[in-house]
Amino acid sequence: MKNYTNISKYFLLLIFPLLFIACDDNEDDIVNEVVAPATYEFTRDGVSTVSFSGQTTRLNQVDAIYNYLNFKDEDGGKPVFKTEAELKSMFADGDGFMTGTLNGTGKKVRSKTGSGCNTTTGASVQVFMDNLLKEFATELGSTTEYNRDAVSGTSGRIAYTSDPSKVIHVNSKGHELDQLFVKGLIGGMALDQIVNNYILPCKLDAPGYRDENDAGTTASGKNYTNMEHKWDEGFGYLYGQEPDVTRADLGSAPGGEGTLLMKYFKKINADQVSGAKSGDPMGQIVFDAFKLGRAAIVAGNYEVRDAQANIIKVHLSKVIAFKAVDYLESYMSKMAGGDTGYAFHALSEGYGFIQSLQFTNDGTDKPYFSGAEVDAMLANLGDFWNIDNAKLNSMISTIKSKFNI
Amino acid sequence: MPLFFYFYSMKEIKYTLIALFSIFLIIACSGDTDDDADQIPEFDRSTILNNYVSNIIIPRYGDFKVALDGLKIAVDDFTQTPNTGNLQKLHDDWLESYKKWQHIEMFNIGKAEELMYLQKMNAYPADNSRIEANVSSEKTDINSPNDFTSQGFPAIDYLIHGVATDFESVSNVYSNDSKYGNYLKVLVDVMVKNTNDIIQDWSSTKDSFIQSSGNSNTSSLNMITNDFVYYFEKGLRANKIGIPAGRYSGGDALPTKVEAYYSSKNAFQDVSKILAMEAVTASENFFTGKSLTGAMGASLKTYLDYIHASDVNKENLSPMIINNFQEAKQAVNQLDGNFITQINNDQLKMMNAFNKLQAIVVNLKTNMLSLLSIQVDYTDADGD
Numbered sequence: 119m120k121n122y123t124n125i126s127k128y129f130l131l132l133i134f135p136l137l138f139i140a141c142d143d144n145e146d147d148i149v150n151e152v153v154a155p156a157t158y159e160f161t162r163d164g165v166s167t168v169s170f171s172g173q174t175t176r177l178n179q180v181d182a183i184y185n186y187l188n189f190k191d192e193d194g195g196k197p198v199f200k201t202e203a204e205l206k207s208m209f210a211d212g213d214g215f216m217t218g219t220l221n222g223t224g225k226k227v228r229s230k231t232g233s234g235c236n237t238t239t240g241a242s243v244q245v246f247m248d249n250l251l252k253e254f255a256t257e258l259g260s261t262t263e264y265n266r267d268a269v270s271g272t273s274g275r276i277a278y279t280s281d282p283s284k285v286i287h288v289n290s291k292g293h294e295l296d297q298l299f300v301k302g303l304i305g306g307m308a309l310d311q312i313v314n315n316y317i318l319p320c321k322l323d324a325p326g327y328r329d330e331n332d333a334g335t336t337a338s339g340k341n342y343t344n345m346e347h348k349w350d351e352g353f354g355y356l357y358g359q360e361p362d363v364t365r366a367d368l369g370s371a372p373g374g375e376g377t378l379l380m381k382y383f384k385k386i387n388a389d390q391v392s393g394a395k396s397g398d399p400m401g402q403i404v405f406d407a408f409k410l411g412r413a414a415i416v417a418g419n420y421e422v423r424d425a426q427a428n429i430i431k432v433h434l435s436k437v438i439a440f441k442a443v444d445y446l447e448s449y450m451s452k453m454a455g456g457d458t459g460y461a462f463h464a465l466s467e468g469y470g471f472i473q474s475l476q477f478t479n480d481g482t483d484k485p486y487f488s489g490a491e492v493d494a495m496l497a498n499l500g501d502f503w504n505i506d507n508a509k510l511n512s513m514i515s516t517i518k519s520k521f522n523i
Numbered sequence: 524m525p526l527f528f529y530f531y532s533m534k535e536i537k538y539t540l541i542a543l544f545s546i547f548l549i550i551a552c553s554g555d556t557d558d559d560a561d562q563i564p565e566f567d568r569s570t571i572l573n574n575y576v577s578n579i580i581i582p583r584y585g586d587f588k589v590a591l592d593g594l595k596i597a598v599d600d601f602t603q604t605p606n607t608g609n610l611q612k613l614h615d616d617w618l619e620s621y622k623k624w625q626h627i628e629m630f631n632i633g634k635a636e637e638l639m640y641l642q643k644m645n646a647y648p649a650d651n652s653r654i655e656a657n658v659s660s661e662k663t664d665i666n667s668p669n670d671f672t673s674q675g676f677p678a679i680d681y682l683i684h685g686v687a688t689d690f691e692s693v694s695n696v697y698s699n700d701s702k703y704g705n706y707l708k709v710l711v712d713v714m715v716k717n718t719n720d721i722i723q724d725w726s727s728t729k730d731s732f733i734q735s736s737g738n739s740n741t742s743s744l745n746m747i748t749n750d751f752v753y754y755f756e757k758g759l760r761a762n763k764i765g766i767p768a769g770r771y772s773g774g775d776a777l778p779t780k781v782e783a784y785y786s787s788k789n790a791f792q793d794v795s796k797i798l799a800m801e802a803v804t805a806s807e808n809f810f811t812g813k814s815l816t817g818a819m820g821a822s823l824k825t826y827l828d829y830i831h832a833s834d835v836n837k838e839n840l841s842p843m844i845i846n847n848f849q850e851a852k853q854a855v856n857q858l859d860g861n862f863i864t865q866i867n868n869d870q871l872k873m874m875n876a877f878n879k880l881q882a883i884v885v886n887l888k889t890n891m892l893s894l895l896s897i898q899v900d901y902t903d904a905d906g907d
Contacts, residue, residue: 266658267669275669279639282646282671456639459668 130142152417154410157364158353160332160346167342168363170354173222173311175212175225175311177358177376179437184377187254187296189264191286194218197264202255208253210381210499231306232477233320234314236454239476239489243306246473250295250302257289259305268292270503280452286463292502297466298473305438305474308355308379309414313434313479316352317411317427322404323420324348345415349423353408356380357432379437386437396523400433407433428481435478435486439521441473453505462502467501475517486520568744569736574812574820575747576729582815583626584722590620591711591718598711602704605697607690608787613683614690614786618794622677625801629809632746633732634724637716639671647677647762648780651685654678658706665713674710677783682707685785687729702843731818740900748823749900750889763799765854766790767866768873776870781862793860800855805878807848810887823891830894840894844886851879 133390160167182192186205189197192215195411207214210228210337212220231247232240243470257263257273278284286294315321322345329335340347357363359375374384387401411426445468452461472495475487487495517523552754597616601609624644632640643665650672657665657673665674672678681704687693735743762782769776774878781787783794808815812822827841855874859865867871891901 265653277671279666279671281669282642282668283648285669411585457668498525 132435133226134402140444152414152419152422154413155352157255157366158339158357158405158409159364160411160412162415165341166344168350168353169340169342169347170336170350170358172225173354173358174349175220175223176230176307177355177378178226179212179215179220179225179227180206180307181377182217182220184296184300187299191324192510197261199259199261199264200255202252203256204247205251209247212485227303227307230275230311231303232272232310234310234318236309236318236483237312237477239492240306241311242489243302243473243476247299247302247306250299253289254295256306258287258295267284278460279458280455280460284459286459286466288462288466288502291500292462293465293469294463297463298470301467301470302439302473304379304382304470309434309474310477311355312352312379313431314477314483316355317349317430319424321348322415322423328420331449341508343415346412349408349412349415352430353412354380356404356408369402369409370399370521372401379434380512382437382441386440389440397436400436404430404433426455431479431483434480435480436521436523438471438478439486439517439523440473442468442475443467443514443517443523445471446514449505450507450510453484462485465499465502465505469496472496472499472513487517556695566826567736568738568742568826569733570821571812571823571826572733572736572743572747573645574731574808574814574822576725578814578816578818578820579809579812580627580630581725581729583623584718584725586815587620587627588622588718588722590616590623591715594620594850595715596709599705602701602708604699605694605704607694608624610683610690610694614791617676617679617683618786618792618797621794621798622801625677625798626805628758628802629751629806630747631750631754633719633728638720639668640721641758642668642671643717644675644714645677645758645782646671646675647680647782649673649677649681649685649782651681653708656682658702661702661705665709665809674713675687676684678710679707680783680785682710684791688789690791702791705828738896740898745897745900747893748895749824751806751809752884752892752899753901755880755887756884759799759806760877760884763795764873764877764880765804767862768870768877769866770874770877774870776866778863778866781866784863787861787863792879793862795862796855796860797860799862800852803848803852803855807845808850810844810848823895827894828889836892837894840886840890844883844891847879847883847886851876851883854879 127517158168183205185192185194186198186200186208189199201421204214208227210226212223212226213232215221228244228247231244232321234240263273264287266272266274268276271290273289275287275288275441278286288294326345327343327345327348331343334343335345336342339349342350353363356379357368359380360368360373361375362368372380372384372387374381383401383404386395387399389395390397390399407426407429409496411430412422414420414426415420445464448464449461449468452458452464472492475495476489476492477485495513498506498513594613594616597609597613601613628641628645635641656662657670662670683693684698685704712879732743735741738745740746762780765771767777767780778784781795782798786792786794810822811824813819814820824841824844827844831837831839832842849852858872858876859868862873888899
């Protein structure tokens with residue numbers, strides 16, 4: 119009897135933690151050989167090997183163009199009108215910015231749009247962006263268009279009814295072009311460069327890279343191996359505007375800087391923390407995967423590296439899906455409330471996120487939606503003055519079921 | 524599992540099961556977000572609704588209408604005979620009606636919501652270039668949302684304090700170009716018409732409004748309370764204090780966004796603080812159930828008191844909120860009469876007033892709504 123009591127106690131002690139483990143996500147134990155550091159800090163001979171300044175520059179370039187598409191210069195002066203040539207110079211040539219450090223760096227946004235080594239539909243998106251800048255300069259290029267009221271078929275302004283001091287500017291189809299541009303680049307550049315480029319073997323395992331990395335041979339004139347650097351460039355497209363990437367809470371508290379992927383990565387993480395969105399908070403998951411994957415490169419363990427890359431692909435792709443759904447739903451609710459300005463703003467964001475869906479990666483190096491599937495969805499958003507909610511609802515359920523969200 | 528238990532005495536099984544069961548209970552309860560509406564003792568919500576409608580909303584609208592009719596006469600007189608005397612009278616009547624407006628801005632419900640009355644009456648900052656364009660094009664249809672910042676009190680502020688910098692030069696503008704007076708008349712006519720429509724609507728919907736005393740998202744008390752809290756958070760805390768103080772622009776002060784900007788800017792009269800104080804008082808009156816005549820009646824405060832009296836384990840919130848209001852009034856009162864000067868000279872004092880108002884928002888939105896089992900029916904804007 120006495121023994122049984124003890125057994126019973128042990129049984130309870132045993133079963134208690136099991137209950138919690140059962141609720142946790144399974145952590146694979148393939149990670150045994152590689153130990154990730156506490157922070158994203160990697161050194162060789164006491165000197166940091168982490169570098170992604172080129173990514174920071176491109177993210178800042180997009181932010182600057184976004185300002186101009188909001189008629190603001192880089193200091194916030196308003197209204198400023200840029201010509202098509204000026205906008206294209208910034209987008210394609212990395213030149214003509216007011217902030218000197220963004221000019222002449224060799225870093226360009228257009229050539230990094232839809233250009234991942236695993237990307238197939240990139241060229242059409244580059245052309246889409248070119249046309250968008252042209253449309254902006256043509257349809258909203260002077261104070262006349264800036265000040266007139268937009269109606270179906272005519273570009274101009276629309277104030278929010280919910281907050282009349284907020285005004286958007288749209289083309290003749292009701293598209294708010296700055297939103298199409300920047301939300302399109304969240305997938306087209308930031309996400310694509312990570313999940314279809316820098317963390318994939320087609321980049322990391324370029325000829326000679328594995329041997330160099332195994333031997334610790336650094337790139338010419340650098341302190342990092344080529345493979346280390348490629349991975350960091352991927353990291354930079356998410357964290358490149360973070361003032362301190364070495365901070366210990368970078369995983370649990372993403373900073374949300376800028377207008378690209380990080381901004382929405384932070385929002386989705388917060389929504390997952392609060393329970394408003396499904397899934398474990400991705401901030402820590404993605405950060406840990408970047409950290410462990412980078413440590414795996416240092417350790418020469420490429421299985422661990424690729425396993426972490428797959429975690430990053432799936433989670434970051436979900437940001438796009440969550441926001442695409444959010445903004446389609448938001449459009450319908452604002453429209454039902456008679457707030458055309460707010461509704462068109464939301465739908466413009468949705469347009470860009472749907473555009474971005476073709477740059478997702480489901481973990482097997484395939485996008486969740488092909489370019490053709492994306493184009494079919496965008497055809498439903500051709501003219502905002504003439505939208506069929508039934509089609510939006512069907513898109514929402516398709517996206518939700520594909521991503522299982 | 525059954526194999527494990529096979530070796531145990533009944534007693535052990537019992538303890539084990541109790542232990543397991545309590546673990547499950549903890550797990551099951553931790554995610555429990557059910558509201559506890561059915562634990563709240565019976566309280567006749569219609570008493571609050573009756574006091575709010577009969578002694579606050581309808582009398583306040585009536586009081587506002589009198590002032591607004593006065594403003595209309597002043598506009599007619601001034602546009603007929605533009606001189607400094609008539610302009611001074613117009614300014615006084617503008618301020619008088621603007622003060623009374625502070626007592627009804629929060630009731631963005633029913634006909635008012637349908638007409639987008641609040642947005643047409645007090646969307647600021649006014650869009651001065653659009654107002655000028657509307658004046659010169661002699662625009663009379665100002666129903667587009669694009670014209671919401673070109674009408675109402677803020678647009679009149681620009682038209683009588685912003686087209687020139689003293690009464691005499693403003694008056695001259697109207698003498699020289701009758702289009703200004705015409706637009707002023709368009710604005711005040713829309714304000715009067717919408718106000719009359721809403722007053723008429725209240726008289727026909729009053730009874731059904733009071734009878735809708737249940738607790739659902741479309742019940743009267745839920746809606747009017749949400750409107751009140753939203754107004755306090757957005758219309759008062761953010762618009763009057765937070766936005767100009769730079770609370771939402773990374774600390775960059777935005778003095779051009781104060782309410783009644785042109786009157787302060789061109790030194791006609793410092794009115795931003797007068798309006799803000801009026802708004803805080805109006806909110807306090809609504810919370811405590813104080814009518815236009817000063818009589819006290821059933822209110823959110825008496826409801827909270829009732830809940831605390833019925834169950835002393837529930838927080839005694841209303842004294843805290845009353846105290847919050849005292850502190851907020853003190854903080855607003857300490858500000859310079861001219862908010863532009865205040866923001867330019869000592870932004871922190873403005874932030875302090877914001878913080879005192881924020882304390883009320885937390886108690887109203889989080890604590891009061893939870894005690895009253897009222898769901899928040901609005902979401903914060905995404906911010907992009």
